[in-house]
Amino acid sequence: MLKVIKAGIEVLVEDWPGRLGYMGLGMAAAGAMDNLALQLGNAVLQNEIGEAGLEIAGGYCQFEFIQAGVIAICGADMAVKLNGEPIALWEAIPVKIGDQLEFDHFGTTGFRAYLCIAGGIDVPVYLGSKSTCLFGSYGGFQGRKLQVGDVIEAAAKVKDSLAGRKLNPKYIPQYTNEWELRAIPGPNSAPDYVSEAGMDYLFSTTMKISHNANRAAYRLAEVPDYFWAREDGGKGGSHPSNIVDHGYNMRGAINVTGNTPSLLIADGPTLGGFVCVANVIYADLWKIGQGIPSRDKVKFKLTTVEEAVSARRDRIAMLAAEDLVITNR
Known part of the structure; x- marks a missing residue:
C-alpha cells in the first residue's frame, strides 16, 4: 500500500x-x-x-x-x-x-x-x-x-x-517531559539486595533518561552506593548488582547493572545476572516508549499488585468504551 x-x-x-x-x-x-x-x-x-x-x-x-x-x-x-x-x-x-x-x-x-x-x-x-x-x-x-x-x-x-x-478528545493521552511510572518492588529488592534507603531513593528521585536508550533498555541516571544492602554479589559476582543468572520480569523490569538502572522493555534481554529491583505496571508501559532520550525524566511511584490489576482493568474498559471514538458526521 x-x-x-x-x-x-x-x-x-x-x-x-x-x-x-x-x-x-x-x-x-x-x-x-x-x-x-x-x-x-x-x-x-x-x-x-x-x-x-x-x-x-x-x-x-x-x-x-x-x-x-x-x-x-x-x-x-x-x-x-x-x-x-x-x-x-x-x-x-x-x-x-x-x-x-x-x-x-x-x-x-x-x-x-x-x-x-x-x-x-x-x-x-x-x-x-x-x-x-x-x-x-x-x-x-x-x-x-x-x-x-x-x-x-x-x-x-x-x-x-x-x-x-476520530478519537474522543477526553481519551487522548497526556504527554509530558517527566513521566510518572507506577512500579511494584521485586523480585530482587529490600532487604536482601537493596537497602531501605536505596528503595526510598528509587521511589523519590527523578531520573533523567540517558542518550543510551533503545527498544531493549532505557538507561537512567546512576544510583548512589548506599542503594545496596550488601557489599558484593556473592556467588553471582563482585558487584552488589550481580546475581546468579535468572529470568527477568519483562516487560517493564527496573534492572540495575553496576549502579546504572535500566528499564527493560520490548526487545530487552529475557534473563541475566543482574538484579531487577522493581517492575513498571502494565498500564504505564506505554509511557516509557514516549520518553525522549537525553531529555525526559522518569519518577517511579510505589504501587501494589492490587492497584496494578485495577489500572489494567481500567485500561481494558477504556478501550471498550462506547464513546471512545466519535464521528464528525
Missing part, C-alpha cells in the same frame, strides 16, 4: 501484545513501545485492537501511497503533512494513490508516532505476532527497520464509514 521514500531514524512494524510465550527460549515479546497509541489508532480505524502499525521513532520519514486507503496517526506530534498540508492526529484520514505522507521530527513531548492503516499491515505472522524484534532480526518486515524503497503491503480496507471518525 505504501512505499518508503525516506526511512527516518527508525520505522518498524509492531503489533500488540507482541510475541508472547517464548521468553523461555530467549525470545523477547517485542511489540509496540507505546501500546496505547497503537491500540487507539486501530480503534479509530475499526481494526483489531492489537493490529500491527508502523512505529516511527524520532521522525524524519516519508511515504508514498501506491494504493488508496484510510490511515490514522497517533502518538507523538511530528508535524505530519499529507501532500504538504498538515493533518490531524487521532483521526481517520483517507489517502489516494500518489499521496505523499511526511513526518518531521519529534517535538517538545513524545518520541514515537504510530501509522495505522485500515485493514492492517500484511506481513508474515511469526510465532503468533507481526512484531519486529530488532535484537533478534526476526518478525515484522524482514526482521529489520524499514529502508528506502521498501513496499509495505496492507489490506487497504476502504470504507466510507471510516471518514470523519
Whole structure:
C-alpha cells in the first residue's frame, strides 16, 4: 500500500501484545513501545485492537501511497503533512494513490508516532505476532527497520464509514517531559539486595533518561552506593548488582547493572545476572516508549499488585468504551 521514500531514524512494524510465550527460549515479546497509541489508532480505524502499525521513532520519514486507503496517526506530534498540508492526529484520514505522507521530527513531548492503516499491515505472522524484534532480526518486515524503497503491503480496507471518525478528545493521552511510572518492588529488592534507603531513593528521585536508550533498555541516571544492602554479589559476582543468572520480569523490569538502572522493555534481554529491583505496571508501559532520550525524566511511584490489576482493568474498559471514538458526521 505504501512505499518508503525516506526511512527516518527508525520505522518498524509492531503489533500488540507482541510475541508472547517464548521468553523461555530467549525470545523477547517485542511489540509496540507505546501500546496505547497503537491500540487507539486501530480503534479509530475499526481494526483489531492489537493490529500491527508502523512505529516511527524520532521522525524524519516519508511515504508514498501506491494504493488508496484510510490511515490514522497517533502518538507523538511530528508535524505530519499529507501532500504538504498538515493533518490531524487521532483521526481517520483517507489517502489516494500518489499521496505523499511526511513526518518531521519529534517535538517538545513524545518520541514515537504510530501509522495505522485500515485493514492492517500484511506481513508474515511469526510465532503468533507481526512484531519486529530488532535484537533478534526476526518478525515484522524482514526482521529489520524499514529502508528506502521498501513496499509495505496492507489490506487497504476502504470504507466510507471510516471518514470523519476520530478519537474522543477526553481519551487522548497526556504527554509530558517527566513521566510518572507506577512500579511494584521485586523480585530482587529490600532487604536482601537493596537497602531501605536505596528503595526510598528509587521511589523519590527523578531520573533523567540517558542518550543510551533503545527498544531493549532505557538507561537512567546512576544510583548512589548506599542503594545496596550488601557489599558484593556473592556467588553471582563482585558487584552488589550481580546475581546468579535468572529470568527477568519483562516487560517493564527496573534492572540495575553496576549502579546504572535500566528499564527493560520490548526487545530487552529475557534473563541475566543482574538484579531487577522493581517492575513498571502494565498500564504505564506505554509511557516509557514516549520518553525522549537525553531529555525526559522518569519518577517511579510505589504501587501494589492490587492497584496494578485495577489500572489494567481500567485500561481494558477504556478501550471498550462506547464513546471512545466519535464521528464528525
